[in-house]
Amino acid sequence: MRIFLYPSSHPYDSRQELDFWHVEQLVHSNLQMSNLKVKDPHQADVAFIPFPSMCIFAGYCYDHSIDVARPTRLQAARAHLHVLRKFSQVAREVTRSSAWLRGTPHVLVFGQGRGPHNGYLWRFYRQFLKRCILLCVEARPFGDHSAFDAKKDIVIPPFIPWQREMDEVRNSDIQREHLFHFRGRCWGPIRPRLKPLLADVPNSIFSEESPYSMGGEGRPVDTNHVLAYFREVRSSVFGLCPAGWTPWTRRFYESIQLGTIPVSIPGTFTPPFESILDYEGAMLNLALPDFPKLEKKLKSFDTDAGFEKLAALRPHLVYHQRPQAEDAFELVLRALEKKLVSGLTA
Structure with missing residues (x-):
């Protein structure tokens, strides 16, 4: 497979190296180092468009002191318009290129929903996105339109920061004192329903309070807090991964890296590389009707086999500054x- 990279007009933003959507920048930088890269688009089997939509959105928010997670409607509209203006320039150049006109498959990577989901780019560039293979950290958000098509698009892992710290905590001697762990914001259609069911389960952690400064989304960071949070997760057998506004959560990946069995709630999350990796026995999917049975299901799960499966999955979900064998890139x-082969032979 030979890959042509369009020139990038968006500078690397180091402020986003603690954000999960940093994957947009990381995939591009890994491609630049790949021996699959070709300079001549006529030699390419696929063309990559370096447009980090969420990085551009977040960069605008950081520049204007906007809360990335909860901008006001006016702030969000201005940030979306900023992304759309930049994308219009890229789309205009790409659609005039010989690779596009010749029908070469094109690829875009989206590290969050402000690309193919929730209508921001999808609403105005639907046909453009339909012609591209989308690399997305989520297959589809709740109750909204999406350009994601499982037949042509691919779910990929987000970037998860603090890999060295997670390795340190995972390899340390920490007893499993808690049955499950969740700490974070209880928003969206699922998490508020869990709180009354799980907040008082003994020997478990379910809390909206987050005393840790983990960085990301422009927030302050304290490495001691990062390690303390990871130790707390590691002390649990299961890591609850309830959906927020979308089916996926970075807790799923943190749980795997820390050796804690992830529990997908409500079980609609599509993990990455399902056609390549075997997740059977390494995670638990919990549907909405099974909420009241959560504690029982956790206690009946084969945890020893689950921990072994996690160890096999772990290296395949991690990105590096330079690509490594069998890593996420x-x-x-x-x-x-x-996808390219199946498309050619279908």
Whole structure:
């Protein structure tokens, strides 16, 4: 597989290296180092468009002191317009290129929903996105339109920061004192329903309070807080991963890296590389009707087998500054090649 990279007009933003959507920048930088890259678009099997939509959105928010997670309607509208203006320039150049006109498959990576989901780019560039293979950290958000198409698009892992710290905590001697762990914001259609069911379960942690400064979204960071939070997760057998506004959560990936069995709630989350990796026995999917049975289901789960499965999955969901064998970036390329082959032979 040979890959042509369009020139990027968006400078690397180091402020976003603690954000999960940093994957948009990281995939691009890994591609720049790949031996699959070609300079001549006529030699390419696929063309990559370096447009980090969420990084651009977040960068605008950081520049204007806007809360990325909860901007006002006016702030969000201005940030979306900023992204759309930049995307219109890129789309205009791409659609005039020989690779696009010749029908070469094009690829975009989206580290959050402000690309193919929730209508921001989808509403105005629906046909453009339909012609591209989308690499997305989520397959589809709740109750909204999406350009994501499982037949052509690929779910990829987000970027999860603090890998060295997670390795340190995972390899330390920490007893499993808690049955499950969740700490964070209780918003969206699912999390508020869990709170009355789980807040008082003994030997477990379910709390909206987050005393840790973890960074990300422009928030302050304290490495000691990061380690303390990871130790808290590691002390639990299960890591609850309830959906917020979308089916996925970074807790799923943190749980795997820390050796805590992830519990997907309500079980509609599509993990990355399902056609390549085996998640059977490494995670638990919990549907809405099973909420009251959560504690019983956790206690009946084969945790020993689950921990072994997590160890096998772990290296395949991690990105590096330089690509490594069998890491997340290599699996992105493998999944992309499978899509290209299936498209050619369908």
